[in-house]
């Protein structure tokens with residue numbers, strides 16, 4: 001273990017202490033190499049994993065894009081293989097990060113059929129929750145899709161609703177889908193203003209709605225689309241208090257992933273608060 005690895009692990013420990021948890025899960029991250037607009041190779045993927053560890057994560061759900069402009073880039077078996085390879089590398093190098101399979105699926109009328117064909121990937125491969133991405137520029141009523149998924153007992157997590165143009169201006173419109181109990185995934189860097197003031201304000205407004213919300217990184221790299229989780233946690237803690245920040249950044253993701261019945265060794269059992 002070299003010095004930089006020591007430093008990375010020390011930073012992880014510090015961040016976990018700061019959040020007041022021993023487990024920290026990123027539910028939305030593009031960390032697999034060579035499948036989408038995330039890391040283009042293993043070196044970049046390892047750099048992103050190092051950044052995630054330094055921010056305190058010890059679990060990350062890999063969510064490469066599926067459908068939309070990335071159609072054909074990754075199918076479910078391909079994602080499972082890449083996740084296995086990345087986990088093997090992390091284990092071989094004693095990096096304290098576990099990768100779970102997942103995907104960010106662009107809204108499409110074929111979603112249900114493609115899930116049944118094992119082309120699309122659910123979060124943690126558990127067939128219980130899908131991370132669904134709306135188009136950025138247009139608003140569409142996704143009720144029919146939500147209903148078809150609900151009929152199959154699949155819940156939807158909406159990826160960064162604050163970045164959809166219509167929802168950024170009228171965030172309360174997500175309540176039109178409230179009967180399907182969607183989870184709102186707000187992006188950490190949105191809350192810091194990375195995508196502009198309208199998106200930032202929408203992010204805060206969405207957190208106030210009576211739906212389950214959580215914050216994830218949607219990180220693609222270590223540069224412009226880096227994790228920024230620690231920074232956003234502090235920002236939210238300052239405005240909404242440490243307790244609410246913990247719910248949004250730590251607890252709601254943990255509850256969801258544990259509800260997915262992930263029973264890996266050392267995961268899903270331990271929930272020791274450090275402060």
Ligand SMILES: [Fe+2]
Pocket residue numbers: 028029030104159218
């Ligand atoms: Fe994403």
